[in-house]
Amino acid sequence: MNSLRRPVFWNFGLLYFFYFATWQLSATFLPMWLQDTAGMNAMNIGILNTIAALGALILQPIFGPLQDKLALKKHLFYLVVICILCLGPLFNWVFLPLIRVNQIAGAAVAGGYLSLCLNGGVGIIEAYNERSSRAHDFEYGHARLFGSLAGATASFVGGFMYAANPSSVFWGMTFCGAVLIVLISLVRVPQDAMERAEGLHDEQRVEVTREDFAKNTWRNRSFWGFVLLIIGSATMYDIFDQQFANYFSAMFVQNGMGSLTQGEALFANVVSIQILLEALFMVIMPALINRIGAKTGLILYGLILFVRVLGCAFIPSVPVLIFWRLLASLEMPFMLVSVMKYITRVFDKKVSATVYMYGFGTAKQVGVFIFSITMGAMINGIGFKHAYLVLAVIIIVLVVLGASLMRSDVLSSAEGKDAKKGASLA
Numbered sequence: 461m462n463s464l465r466r467p468v469f470w471n472f473g474l475l476y477f478f479y480f481a482t483w484q485l486s487a488t489f490l491p492m493w494l495q496d497t498a499g500m501n502a503m504n505i506g507i508l509n510t511i512a513a514l515g516a517l518i519l520q521p522i523f524g525p526l527q528d529k530l531a532l533k534k535h536l537f538y539l540v541v542i543c544i545l546c547l548g549p550l551f552n553w554v555f556l557p558l559i560r561v562n563q564i565a566g567a568a569v570a571g572g573y574l575s576l577c578l579n580g581g582v583g584i585i586e587a588y589n590e591r592s593s594r595a596h597d598f599e600y601g602h603a604r605l606f607g608s609l610a611g612a613t614a615s616f617v618g619g620f621m622y623a624a625n626p627s628s629v630f631w632g633m634t635f636c637g638a639v640l641i642v643l644i645s646l647v648r649v650p651q652d653a654m655e656r657a658e659g660l661h662d663e664q665r666v667e668v669t670r671e672d673f674a675k676n677t678w679r680n681r682s683f684w685g686f687v688l689l690i691i692g693s694a695t696m697y698d699i700f701d702q703q704f705a706n707y708f709s710a711m712f713v714q715n716g717m718g719s720l721t722q723g724e725a726l727f728a729n730v731v732s733i734q735i736l737l738e739a740l741f742m743v744i745m746p747a748l749i750n751r752i753g754a755k756t757g758l759i760l761y762g763l764i765l766f767v768r769v770l771g772c773a774f775i776p777s778v779p780v781l782i783f784w785r786l787l788a789s790l791e792m793p794f795m796l797v798s799v800m801k802y803i804t805r806v807f808d809k810k811v812s813a814t815v816y817m818y819g820f821g822t823a824k825q826v827g828v829f830i831f832s833i834t835m836g837a838m839i840n841g842i843g844f845k846h847a848y849l850v851l852a853v854i855i856i857v858l859v860v861l862g863a864s865l866m867r868s869d870v871l872s873s874a875e876g877k878d879a880k881k882g883a884s885l886a
Contacts, residue, residue, distance in 0.1 A: 468647075469598045472589055473606035475643050478636040479585050480607035482544050483578055484614035485636075488731055489622050489629045491705050492724050497626045498559040500567070502703060506836025508567035508574075509702050513828035515575025516821065520583050524817025525673070527587050528810065532595060532649045537588055540581035541644060545637030547577065551630040579828070583821035587813035590800045594809075595649070601746035601797040608742050608792065612735035619728030623721070676807045676815055683815070685865025686758075686802065687823040692858025693762035694795060694820065695827030696851060697788075699835050700769055707844045708785070712778050730782050737789030745793040749801055753870035755863070757798030762859035764791050770852040773845045805869040 494500040494508065527536055550573065559566030575581075593600040614632075621628045677683050705727050712723030749757045768787045775781045799820055807815045831854075838847035 468596050472603045476606040477610040478639045481610040481614040482633045482636045484611040485618050485629045488615050493626050502839050503836045504563045504567050506833045508571040509832040510829050511568050511571030512574045512579045513825040515572045516579035516825040519580035520817040520821040524814040527813040536584045537644050540584050541640040543576045548631040548634030552627050583817045587816050599746050604796050605742040608735050608739035612732045615728050616732040672811050676811050681865050682867040685862045686819045688858050689862025690823045691827040692855050695824045696855045699831045734786050734789045738792050741793040745797045749797045754798040754802035755866050755869050757794045759863050761791050761794035766855045769848050773848040802869050
């Protein structure tokens with residue numbers, strides 16, 4: 461916990477805080493805003509999410525290798541932050557009028573822009589901060605904890621903002637963008653940063669060859685297993701979440717517990733509690749994953765999601781649905797810590813951003829692109845509960861297939877130690 465005494469740890473923690481405050485405001489309130497304020501139906505909300513995923517699908521294969529070449533330079537980070545800064549004006553003065561004229565055109569434009577800020581941009585933020593954690597020698601999972609705290613704060617504060625004026629949440633995102641510009645400007649890269657992060661002597665020696673790319677991606681069995689597991693877990697988490705707020709609010713009204721607005725306010729409070737619990741689990745998660753292995757952590761993430769989605773197909777009441785929603789507080793800590801630890805243990809660290817963008821970011825968005833419209837159509841056609849049954853089957857099949865292909869990172873770590881001993885004896 462020596463990190464707590466170092467200003468650089470708090471700087472990166474606050475970068476996570478304000479970025480994921482933006483993400484949470486979008487995840488929690490955008491579906492409700494699209495339905496209530498913009499008048500968009502479930503199918504067109506699905507189209508918006510699909511376009512956002514398609515944009516990320518195009519951007520992340522470009523961003524990954526580029527960020528590996530830039531290493532700790534901040535050019536792409538600034539790009540994402542400036543896009544966030546513009547969210548308030550664009551949603552209020554451009555996207556809303558466009559949606560009211562033509563929902564599909566509005567969904568396409570808004571979804572494409574969100575891919576720069578969130579779906580595609582998140583890979584830059586995560587990869588840069590993970591590499592920086594190695595360069596500055598602090599625990600990535602502990603800094604990532606600030607993202608969970610941001611989610612709880614944004615859900616709670618955003619609930620009041622949304623109740624007062626639904627469009628104000630986008631001005632909240634703009635405020636976060638302004639703070640992020642200040643924080644990233646304060647980051648300084650130490651002279652020996654790349655030696656600590658990559659085991660290199662200087663930044664100019666960070667070279668990624670085609671062979672490095674091939675043996676860590678398409679020629680690597682663990683990479684394809686990782687991709688399948690991510691589609692079955694992280695993708696399906698997003699698909700499940702996309703319209704869950706509307707499902708929750710509808711059940712609240714159907715059970716005679718109050719109005720739609722009251723249901724939406726309750727959901728925001730539930731999400732705040734969930735993310736506070738996430739923050740508590742994030743404190744212990746790095747140590748737990750170091751003990752059980754990152755692959756095991758990813759499998760547990762997928763299994764908890766499977767149980768939660770399957771359960772929601774049968775839950776009859778709002779109180780039980782609230783409890784089931786709170787199970788998500790276990791999922792994200794397992795995923796957030798395990799993904800980065802698996803990548804840096806099993807694959808070459810100098811291509812960590814590339815593996816992350818392709819194996820996590822791109823794979824996840826391929827799944828979101830495929831399943832967003834499908835899920836929207838299923839909700840319209842067969843209802844939420846039957847759609848959740850189909851989703852649960854897809855989750856368990858992909859998680860089992862992916863896990864069967866992935867190499868154990870625990871074994872990989874042991875092999876690494878043996879290799880080091882052999883080198884020292886030689």
